[in-house]
Structures are given as structure tokens and as C-alpha cells.
Amino acid sequence: MQISVKSDIAKLRKDVGVLFRSQIPFASQVAINATAFDVRRATQTALKSRLHKPTQYTFKSGLQVEKATSKKNPIAKVGFRSETFGKGSGSIPQADYMKRLIEGGTRLPRGKSIPVPVPKNMKPNKSGNIPRGKINRLLGDKDRYFSGVPNGGKGDAGIWERMPRNSKRAKSKNKGGKIRMVIAYESKTQYQSIFPFKKIASTIVKRKFKRNFEDGMRFAIKRLAR
Numbered sequence: 001m002q003i004s005v006k007s008d009i010a011k012l013r014k015d016v017g018v019l020f021r022s023q024i025p026f027a028s029q030v031a032i033n034a035t036a037f038d039v040r041r042a043t044q045t046a047l048k049s050r051l052h053k054p055t056q057y058t059f060k061s062g063l064q065v066e067k068a069t070s071k072k073n074p075i076a077k078v079g080f081r082s083e084t085f086g087k088g089s090g091s092i093p094q095a096d097y098m099k100r101l102i103e104g105g106t107r108l109p110r111g112k113s114i115p116v117p118v119p120k121n122m123k124p125n126k127s128g129n130i131p132r133g134k135i136n137r138l139l140g141d142k143d144r145y146f147s148g149v150p151n152g153g154k155g156d157a158g159i160w161e162r163m164p165r166n167s168k169r170a171k172s173k174n175k176g177g178k179i180r181m182v183i184a185y186e187s188k189t190q191y192q193s194i195f196p197f198k199k200i201a202s203t204i205v206k207r208k209f210k211r212n213f214e215d216g217m218r219f220a221i222k223r224l225a226r
Contacts, residue, residue, distance in 0.1 A: 003205050005032065012213050020221055025071035027216030033067045034212040036076035039204045040065050043078070046200050051101070052128055062086075062094030078201065104193035113157070113185035121161070122182035130183065135159065138182070150179060159183040 009028050016024060040063055047059040064086040068074035081088050082095035100107055107114065115135060117124045125131045138145045138159055147159050163178040 003201060005035075005205065005209050008209055009213070012210065016217065020217065020224075023217060023220035023224070025074070026220050027213055029068050029071045029074040030216035030219060031209055031212035032074045032076045033065075034215070035205055035209045036065045036067065036078050038208045038212070039078045039201045042204045043197060043200055046195070050195055057090060058094055058098070061088050062098070064088075098195070098197075100191035101195045102193065102197045104191050107189045107191060109187065113187060114189055115159070116184045116186050116189065118158075118181050118184055121180050135183065145182070155179075155181065157185040159185075 005028075009024070013021065013024055043063055044059050047054045047063075051058075058080075062080050064079065064081055066077040066085065068076040077085065079085055080093070080095040080098045081090075082093045085095070086093075097107075099105075115130055117130050122130075138161075139147055143162070145159055145161055149155060149157050150160060158181045160179045161182050163180060
């Protein structure tokens with residue numbers, strides 16, 4: 001998404017005295033950067049209210065600002081870290097999944113399938129996802145869990161839990177009881193657009209840019225007076 005403020009600057013230019021018009025490029029750069037951080041703060045607030053307990057990885061380290069560095073063509077960027085934008089660590093860039101929440105769409109697996117928790121049988125983490133390392137821990141308990149399709153083909157592919165015939169028996173004697181799916185292997189998942197990032201950004205730019213530009217001009221004029 002790209003939001004231009006060229007027309008706003010043109011309008012504001014009329015209100016600037018001829019003596020100080022040379023400072024408009026500097027004030028524009030200051031205003032664009034200030035507005036970019038305003039968008040970031042507003043988006044972080046919206047993430048907390050619109051998503052179910054977003055992680056620090058998403059709303060704090062994931063949402064980044066690239067400041068405008070040129071006065072001639074000041075461009076600032078606000079967005080979620082991707083392979084081409086932002087800095088940070090983590091095997092899954094935040095933009096990969098936030099794009100689906102912003103625009104909606106279909107998620108395809110990176111490997112053979114997408115592991116999806118079955119909430120009634122396995123509690124997801126506070127963000128609704130499978131806790132980190134959970135799959136490896138489950139599959140490490142071979143007496144209690146297995147991956148694939150149940151014998152006889154009665155059931156879908158996923159991670160299944162063997163339920164004990166008698167709750168007093170040891171885990172090693174679970175085999176032979178009922179089973180239940182705790183994680184499903186899906187070939188794709190569908191997402192609805194639930195986070196209005198574009199609307200948030202547009203609203204903040206309209207609300208904040210003029211004031212930030214005026215602040216930038218006052219700062220520029222003070223510099224001249226020194």
C-alpha cells in the first residue's frame with residue numbers, strides 16, 4: 001500500500017511565507033517520518049483490540065518503520081517485516097501471515113500440509129496457534145501419540161492421541177483404547193479479511209500529517225534563527 005501526501009504539501013505550501021519556503025522539503029521529511037510512526041502506534045493499538053492476544057513477535061517487533069532519508073523525495077514505509085522489508089529474526093516473517101489477515105485469501109503449506117489444532121482436544125496457545133515445539137513433544141511420546149491416518153483408514157491425516165482404556169494404567173499401556181485427533185493436517189486454510197490496516201493508515205495520515213508538517217516548519221524556522 002502506498003499513500004501520497006504530495007497534494008497535502010501543495011496546499012500547505014500556500015500557507016508558508018516566501019521567506020521560509022526553502023524549508024518545505026525539510027519540514028515534509030520530518031512530517032512524513034512523524035506520521036509514519038503515528039501509523040505504527042495506531043496499528044499496534046488496533047492489533048491488540050482486533051486480534052485475539054497477538055504476540056510481541058507480531059505487534060511489536062513485526063511492525064516496523066523505514067524512515068524517509070531524502071528531502072527531495074521523502075518516502076517512509078510502515079509495514080510488517082517480510083523478506084524484503086524490515087529487520088529481525090524468526091523463520092516466518094510477520095508479513096506472511098498478516099497479509100492474509102489484512103487481505104484474506106488461501107494459505108498453502110510450505111511442506112506437505114498445514115498443522116491445525118483441534119481446539120476441543122488440544123488447547124492452542126493464547127494466540128490460537130500450536131505452541132512452539134508442541135508437535136515435536138507430542139511425537140516424542142510414541143506410546144501416546146502417532147502421526148498419520150489411523151489403521152483401517154477410518155479418519156483423516158493428523159496427529160492422534162491414544163486414549164487409555166483405564167486412566168489408572170501407565171502410558172505404555174495406552175494402546176488399544178479409543179483415539180482422538182489433536183492436530184489436523186490440512187492441504188490449505190482459508191482466511192477472511194479481519195484487520196483494516198489500509199483504513200487505519202489512511203485515517204492517521206489525514207488526521208496527523210498537517211499538524212506534523214506545521215511542527216516540522218516550526219522546527220525548521222527555529223534552526224534558521226540560531
